[in-house]
Amino acid sequence: MGSEEHWEPKILAFLCNWCSYAGADLAGTSRVQYSPNIRVIRVPCSGRINPLFILKALQGGVDGVLVSGCHPGDCHYLSGNYAGRRKSATLKRFLEFLGIEQGRIQFSWVSAAEGVKFSQVVDEVTKDIRRLGPLKKFKKSSAFGVQSSES
């Protein structure tokens, strides 16, 4: 991604296999354009998201994270997205309390039929994170900062 001037947000998207991933696929096959800033990881369900995934991504160098799953009531596993929703709500509030900016981690419901919505969500999230700039807090710097009596 190079220097700050040419900085482009790097966003990791966790998409559930049954809805959002299919929605992204639909966006693709329908030739709907959206920001190329996301990298997609397919997960079985939005309830599968371990908060560690999100933190590890932020620490490892992404500027934002999107988690997307089936709409309430549509979960392939009946209630996975409901369970995920509680984890998401508490984690989001907690990270924002610690000082991670609002908008760094975002959540959406995108069904398999919502290719257009998927593109809109990605564009919005990219816009938000572009506005926030590169993530500085928490990121493990490329210098592998090791703090000790040496430094």
Place this chain on the structure above:
Amino acid sequence: MMFNLDKKDFDHFLKDLLETHDLFAPVQLTEGVSVFKKIDNPGEVSLSQLVPQKSAKEVFFPQSEVMFRYQIAGNQGPTVSEQKIERERILLGARPCDIEAISIIEKVFTGEDYTDVYFAEKRKRTTIIGLGCNHPLSTCFCSSTGGGPFNRAGSDLFFTDLGDAYFVELLTEKGMAFRVNKFFKEADSEDLGLMKEIEDKASQKVDRTVPVEGIEKRLDLMVESPFWDRAHEKCIGCGVCTFLCPTCHCFDITDEAVNQKGQRVRNWDSCLFPIYSLETSGHNPRPTGRERTRQRLMHKFNYYPKNFGRVACVGCGRCILYCPVQFDIREALVYASAKRGKGRKGKFK
């Protein structure tokens, strides 16, 4: 050689040292919490906490130490950058127990068969300025383990706080290199008398009764003692005692890498963590707190003495002061050294 260093000149003295040396001293991180750190200006030095949480071993053997870094760029293959020590170093304000402990670790790291370059290089290039303890704590038992609040062994220079001034003794060749110093004034007999008085008073205060003598042989007979069933009960298995201990020296080496860049780091490890002895197969030869607590005490008072002829404990009292559940190593020693059978003293029953 003996000098007097006026406290008014202390900061200037340090400033001069900073010109030519990397200076490591106790620094207060927050009220009541100090560690040894490299300092940039004299104002950072804080000598008020007798026993800083982390000991001076960190100056020679940091908790996280980068051994080398590597990078793969293009087709050139890997380039490795080693960590070098640029300047001569001074360790200031270390207490006799911590200095004693450095010599204990040194025996392991610079043995006959093997020399750890990371430790040895730092040790070689460091001048140690010891500081006597005018007011030892009730948890101090250095006099029981072969040291004392004014034990000068290992110090190149030794300071005694006289109130308005420091009494300065140059003890080794390394120390003598500092004899020409514009802030040092010749010490007079009054200074010397005062120093002796402070030393005597402090020495009387330190507990000499913690039974360390012969402990190695007693522990030989205690490997399967029911004592361990009880001793570990309250231990919660954290690493406070081992990390704060000035003589504990176990470490773990890991590679931290992302893409084409990485570093090899060694970090302190603790025998009280289950993962410390966990084998790849899943088998853990020290499966419970019983074996791990035993290991901690055995290493200090049995295995180390067998190898190096003295106990690996300097009586600084950190493990007593900072243990979340008050495991008191003195009580464990009292118990272990008492006669077998009914007459066992001590609080471990």
Place this chain on the structure above:
Amino acid sequence: MVQQQLREKAKELLSNKTVDLIIGFGEWTLPLRTTPVFIRTPEGAKSLVWNSFCENNLTAYLHKFSRLKVGLVVKGCDARSVTALSLEKRFPNHPPLLIGIPCQRLVDRKKVKKAVKGEILQAVEQGDLLLVKGENFEVSLKREDFLYASCRSCAHRTPHQAHILIGDPVEEVSLVDAHPEVSKLEGMSPEERWSFFEKETSRCIRCYACREACPMCYCAECFVDSSRPRWIEKSLSPSDLAFYHIVRAFHQTGRCSGCGACERACPMDIRLTFLTQKLNQEVKDLYGFETGIQPEAAPPLSTFDPEDEQEFIK
């Protein structure tokens, strides 16, 4: 006297073999402290003490003695931890017998140490006062001024879930601002909050005393020790330290009784309770849940309501 009643009760429970072991507090070597004691004989019961220095959450030991019938001395917060653990099915064989003591709230030893100059050699409680002696000083302090922050913000001091209650219940308190530290931080900018958090965690030495002191941390393998996948490195980089503390706290969501044992265990004096207090506040706000109050209510992150708040989801 509570202490006397406690000893008698413990003696009785051990004599009639209701329990195999009683875990309580006893005197040890340092002032302003007590130590966990493990009592197996009726005669041993006399070493139990009860005072304002009984700071450990002994619930953490239940994992170690799961094969015994344990009588556990608990304060309000400790009892709530036991309830939370029961909900997680931690006691399939022998649920502990809880010997509850309505809590007078505990004295913060670090705070007392900061209030005097010199080493404290003796500390005794006398009513509302705390007599503190050292080599060259003797002061009496107002106990009320030296309570732990977690005790100040405690609304449930009586262990209602206890099987045996020793002493009179204390009135439930309702607090206007239960967590002043959280409120203070909420008034700051995200940058200020992050730098506060990072400054605190920068002192961490990764001894994991906070984890081990916590009754709710009982995973067979903690995420920090996992090598496949390796979530976190072992060195003291600011990022890894923050990572550890975020996850340690977040794993307590809806499980923390707010006892403060994590913070007391820390040798580096890192502020830790503001993290879990914030999470406690969140689950109360979002799901109306308080740890260990309703013994039947499912932990908030292991259940859901279709109507849960979801305004934050696009």
